[in-house]
Amino acid sequence: MRKLSVLFILLMISMSLFTFELNTLIDTPTAGILQQGEAEITAKIYKNNGLLIGTRVGLFPRFMFGVNYGAEEIVGNEDPQWHDRVEFNAKVRILDEGNQLPAIAIGYDSQGHGNYNDKRYDIKSKGAYLTASKNFFLFGNLGVHGGINYSLETEDNDDEPNLFLGFDKTIGDIVVLLAEYDTGWNDNETDLMKGIGFFNASVDLHFTESLVLKVSFYDLLLNNPDTQGCDRSITLIYNMTF
Numbered sequence: 150m151r152k153l154s155v156l157f158i159l160l161m162i163s164m165s166l167f168t169f170e171l172n173t174l175i176d177t178p179t180a181g182i183l184q185q186g187e188a189e190i191t192a193k194i195y196k197n198n199g200l201l202i203g204t205r206v207g208l209f210p211r212f213m214f215g216v217n218y219g220a221e222e223i224v225g226n227e228d229p230q231w232h233d234r235v236e237f238n239a240k241v242r243i244l245d246e247g248n249q250l251p252a253i254a255i256g257y258d259s260q261g262h263g264n265y266n267d268k269r270y271d272i273k274s275k276g277a278y279l280t281a282s283k284n285f286f287l288f289g290n291l292g293v294h295g296g297i298n299y300s301l302e303t304e305d306n307d308d309e310p311n312l313f314l315g316f317d318k319t320i321g322d323i324v325v326l327l328a329e330y331d332t333g334w335n336d337n338e339t340d341l342m343k344g345i346g347f348f349n350a351s352v353d354l355h356f357t358e359s360l361v362l363k364v365s366f367y368d369l370l371l372n373n374p375d376t377q378g379c380d381r382s383i384t385l386i387y388n389m390t391f
Contacts, residue, residue: 177329180252180282183207195382236260251283276300289319307338325353
């Protein structure tokens with residue numbers, strides 16, 4: 150009887166959040182998309198009193214579109230440092246996930262992470278990308294993601310293609326653990342970075358089906374010499390339908 154009870158509990162845990170589809174890990178795009186009529190609003194707090202507001206909308210089947218805008222020094226007595234432009238993102242899923250094949254999507258995202266200086270972000274935007282995602286049933290959902298991208302932030306004359314990969318793992322019906330690695334090949338020609346890439350991790354807390362709190366830790370490898378410990382941020386995500 151005890152064995153049956155343990156098996157039942159493990160089965161319930163493994164089923165939690167299994168159908169949840171992520172369209173982004175931390176900054177890494179997945180092949181997941183918002184369905185037609187779904188929308189997502191985000192508010193991200195990052196270093197130097199930065200605030201980034203964004204929204205994404207599933208406009209058509211297989212297609213989503215979004216915008217972001219932000220500034221540093223939002224809180225405090227300094228003048229806000231507004232970003233020079235509104236950033237855009239779009240994604241089209243060209244292949245749905247099957248039993249053997251991963252889902253595949255192509256897209257564009259001009260939003261990087263951190264401060265915007267000298268026509269680039271602390272961590273460059275993905276730019277144009279191709280990404281693939283495959284989900285597995287392992288005591289909940291285990292998603293594996295990877296792809297290639299080309300950032301348009303090339304003022305430093307470092308314009309190599311870049312690779313990224315990551316995973317997400319559900320823990321019960323509330324917690325999702327995420328990690329991602331960006332090779333940083335498009336950001337290793339200057340003294341600004343050490344050339345070892347960017348490793349980021351996050352803990353997502355799903356309070357309801359609509360409300361998610363994301364606590365993220367950027368650059369855990371300390372690729373940026375100015376990073377102390379890690380670069381921390383908090384994001385609030387609200388999902389809705391219309």
